[in-house]
Amino acid sequence: MRRVFAREEVCIACRLCEVACAVEHSESKHIITAMRHEHPKPISRIHVEVDGPFSFAMQCRHCEEPLCAQSCLTQALRKGEDGVVRYNPDYCIACYTCMLACPEGAIVKASRGTWKGVAKCDLCPDREIPACVAICPNEALLFGEAWEWEAMQTPAEPPILARGGHRA
Amino acid sequence: MITGQSTRLRSYLPPRFLARIMDDRCIRCQVCVRQCGWEALYYDERNDCINSTEANCTGCHRCVALCPTHAIWIEERPLQYRPNFNWRPEAIEDAMQQAESGGIILTGMGDDKGQTIYWDKLVLNASQVTNPSIDPLREPMEVRTYLGRRPDTLDIDYGSMKLRSPLGPLRTLEVPIMFSAISYGALALQVQEGLARAATEMGTFWNTGEGGLHRSLYPYRDHTIVQVASGRFGVSREYLDNSGIVEIKIGQGAKPGIGGHLPGNKVTAEVAATRMIPMGTDALSPAPQHDIYSIEDLRMLIYALKEATNYTKPVSVKIAGVHHAAAIASGIARAGADIIAVDGLRGSTGAAPKIIRDNVGIPIELALASIDHRLRQEGIRNQVSLVCAGGIRNAGDVVKAIALGADAVYIATAALIAVGCHVCQGCPSGRCSWGITTTDPHLAKRQNPDLAARRLANLLKGWEHEIKEMLGGMGINSLESLRGNRDHLRGVGLSDTELQILGVRHAGM
Numbered sequence: 001m002r003r004v005f006a007r008e009e010v011c012i013a014c015r016l017c018e019v020a021c022a023v024e025h026s027e028s029k030h031i032i033t034a035m036r037h038e039h040p041k042p043i044s045r046i047h048v049e050v051d052g053p054f055s056f057a058m059q060c061r062h063c064e065e066p067l068c069a070q071s072c073l074t075q076a077l078r079k080g081e082d083g084v085v086r087y088n089p090d091y092c093i094a095c096y097t098c099m100l101a102c103p104e105g106a107i108v109k110a111s112r113g114t115w116k117g118v119a120k121c122d123l124c125p126d127r128e129i130p131a132c133v134a135i136c137p138n139e140a141l142l143f144g145e146a147w148e149w150e151a152m153q154t155p156a157e158p159p160i161l162a163r164g165g166h167r168a
Numbered sequence: 169m170i171t172g173q174s175t176r177l178r179s180y181l182p183p184r185f186l187a188r189i190m191d192d193r194c195i196r197c198q199v200c201v202r203q204c205g206w207e208a209l210y211y212d213e214r215n216d217c218i219n220s221t222e223a224n225c226t227g228c229h230r231c232v233a234l235c236p237t238h239a240i241w242i243e244e245r246p247l248q249y250r251p252n253f254n255w256r257p258e259a260i261e262d263a264m265q266q267a268e269s270g271g272i273i274l275t276g277m278g279d280d281k282g283q284t285i286y287w288d289k290l291v292l293n294a295s296q297v298t299n300p301s302i303d304p305l306r307e308p309m310e311v312r313t314y315l316g317r318r319p320d321t322l323d324i325d326y327g328s329m330k331l332r333s334p335l336g337p338l339r340t341l342e343v344p345i346m347f348s349a350i351s352y353g354a355l356a357l358q359v360q361e362g363l364a365r366a367a368t369e370m371g372t373f374w375n376t377g378e379g380g381l382h383r384s385l386y387p388y389r390d391h392t393i394v395q396v397a398s399g400r401f402g403v404s405r406e407y408l409d410n411s412g413i414v415e416i417k418i419g420q421g422a423k424p425g426i427g428g429h430l431p432g433n434k435v436t437a438e439v440a441a442t443r444m445i446p447m448g449t450d451a452l453s454p455a456p457q458h459d460i461y462s463i464e465d466l467r468m469l470i471y472a473l474k475e476a477t478n479y480t481k482p483v484s485v486k487i488a489g490v491h492h493a494a495a496i497a498s499g500i501a502r503a504g505a506d507i508i509a510v511d512g513l514r515g516s517t518g519a520a521p522k523i524i525r526d527n528v529g530i531p532i533e534l535a536l537a538s539i540d541h542r543l544r545q546e547g548i549r550n551q552v553s554l555v556c557a558g559g560i561r562n563a564g565d566v567v568k569a570i571a572l573g574a575d576a577v578y579i580a581t582a583a584l585i586a587v588g589c590h591v592c593q594g595c596p597s598g599r600c601s602w603g604i605t606t607t608d609p610h611l612a613k614r615q616n617p618d619l620a621a622r623r624l625a626n627l628l629k630g631w632e633h634e635i636k637e638m639l640g641g642m643g644i645n646s647l648e649s650l651r652g653n654r655d656h657l658r659g660v661g662l663s664d665t666e667l668q669i670l671g672v673r674h675a676g677m
Binding site: 009014015016018031032035052053135137138139 | 192193195196197198199202203234236237603608609610613614616618619
């Protein structure tokens with residue numbers, strides 16, 4: 001399963017991912033209409049944590065053993081066969097147990113008229129690459145398989161003699 | 169004690185720029201506010217709008233680049249002084265600024281005054297009818313360059329087709345463009361990593377500047393030029409070992425005659441450790457190299473470095489283009505340097521007194537042409553490679569520099585522009601909103617070395633294509649055939665003296 005990975009070392013805390021997420025999950029999906037004229041305001045499912053120069057974007061990590069789904073009283077949150085933890089608003093009774101259970105704090109409250117419930121990252125099912133990853137100006141969010149991410153963590157030696165050149 | 173404005177005088181300087189925000193497009197996401205390193209923008213909670221403190225704005229356009237709805241743009245807001253050809257706004261405002269501070273005006277980037285840019289007055293030739301042009305997409309085109317000393321004569325064993333005469337250490341450039349010296353401290357480490365990676369990928373060199381070499385960049389050593397400057401910051405055995413070329417910095421185009429400046433606010437713990445200086449202190453390099461007061465002294469340093477590197481690395485000497493550059497270069501060649509780098513009037517800097525940046529030195533085109541001419545005249549051109557720096561803006565300038573006699577060029581401003589620089593000249597402050605000329609961890613994070621390396625390599629690839637196209641148009645299939653070949657250059661609108669110095673004929677002749 002492809003998921004979103006955050007890179008603290010290059011996150012610039014601009015919070016464009018939050019904007020993109022809110023717009024993607026809005027009614028109009030048009031940035032100006034969504035952010036200025038839609039009520040209730042579209043909510044972002046991603047949140048940038050900032051402490052001094054340290055920052056990174058936090059959203060649902062689609063855990064192997066999702067505590068939110070395990071704690072959900074009505075199975076409104078379920079882990080699919082493909083590994084994506086999905087939310088079904090029709091089942092939700094707005095007890096917010098999932099919010100308490102989530103170790104990442106990745107679930108946020110949501111409401112629309114009389115309906116109350118939560119919102120969380122759905123990995124943008126309508127898009128090839130999630131909106132947050134696509135907008136990030138510094139590649140602080142990456143989308144891919146876990147093994148690809150693992151491979152990135154061990155930096156390879158730079159190519160010596162990449163294009164001719166010499167050895168000193 | 170009664171005080172007025174005694175500690176800091178009220179500034180009479182008018183704001184240079186005006187931030188305009190289209191209210192109907194602004195979604196109040198405050199990305200612009202968070203990205204402005206100059207604290208020129210803020211969110212006005214009461215009126216629910218973005219507001220600005222224009223006096224802080226340098227026109228770096230970070231906000232413009234990141235605004236998701238393109239709601240913000242920055243306008244220049246020149247104050248309409250009473251027209252006066254002598255007292256132009258810049259002269260007035262500089263005097264105002266100094267009346268407040270009582271100090272030298274420190275600035276960044278290269279000379280922005282209207283001295284002649286000779287590249288713009290030189291035009292290139294192309295083949296028509298009588299000689300065929302070459303299509304670089306279909307036919308081989310050679311732009312490889314070697315830097316270093318060539319022997320005076322070639323002794324070839326024709327039996328085995330081997331070279332008998334000994335060759336000194338040579339370095340290969342796959343593109344004749346290197347990244348010029350920008351030190352760690354002046355520049356964020358992330359950008360240096362980008363430069364190092366791009367240089368490695370493209371088979372060329374990047375230059376550490378005088379600020380030492382951070383350990384994390386040792387793996388790129390084969391494509392690294394390490395600088396030994398008057399401050400000797402970070403110079404050690406390890407430093408010399410982790411390099412491809414060693415460069416002695418005598419002068420810099422932006423500030424000939426004075427040493428490097430690194431304001432103390434940029435000297436973080438890492439910079440201090442790399443430079444081997446205390447944290448937070450101004451790193452002011454002495455104006456001269458204190459062990460060099462003559463060509464003989466320079467020779468001693470060159471050979472000390474050659475000795476230290478066991479004669480395995482070419483030694484370069486970088487000078488600023490000044491009045492007697494040609495005679496000085498001749499001395500440097502005779503002192504044993506393998507490479508001479510010349511930096512011109514429009515060469516850039518991270519911090520220099522504005523008065524020196526804008527008034528001292530000569531245009532690089534004249535310095536380059538006169539040095540090449542002088543070295544040829546004296547029959548020692550083969551002993552050194554000539555690198556041209558300061559004011560190279562595009563592939564056209566590169567080709568013209570090579571036709572004027574350069575072996576390769578150094579680019580710095582162009583490279584920084586590739587990673588986002590908008591040439592706002594705010595470098596000395598260390599508040600660069602693009603995360604380029606800063607060591608603030610919050611700002612420096614804005615440069616992702618992966619992306620920086622990609623952009624820099626793309627720039628070189630683009631220029632390489634263009635160089636090949638221009639060479640092909642001239643009917644040349646190798647850069648070597650263009651080197652010092654002024655026959656492919658013509659001057660437009662230049663005086664006889666200028667043409668004579670450049671060694672170029674006027675267009676139409």
